[in-house]
Amino acid sequence: QVQLVESGGGLVQAGESLRLSCTASGRTSSSYTMGWFRQATGKEREFVAAITWTSGTTNYADTVKGRFTISRDNTKKMVYLQMNSLKPEDTAVYYCASSRLLLVSGTGRYDYWGQGTQVTVSS
DSSP states (O other), X not given: OEEEEEEOOEEEETTOOEEEXXXXXXXXXXXXXXXXXXXXXXXXXXXXXXXXXXTOOEEEOXXXXXXXXXXXXXXXXXXXXXXOSOOGGGOEEEEEEEESSSSOOOGGGOOEEOOOEEEEEEO
């Protein structure tokens, strides 16, 4: 089992920045890729970004490319999502997730999920 805990959400104004953190614990050796997803009210959960623990290779959704940056700290077993130039449409609950697969983006490809952290962007 892998346990994931997100933090860093909050209320910001459009154009501002926010950094989310995710702490992984437990059997992290079974984790190959870490991903961030988000789910807005009334919408399906969607892929935001992913990164591999080993090489640090990244993948982004087109909607956040150029504004969001995913990174990881292997020593601390933490993953971050730096979100810049936030827009009201970025408002959602953001989830951290772990996968045994390589840089996947589908929600069904992830094995473990955190509880989520709310990000609200006001206009």
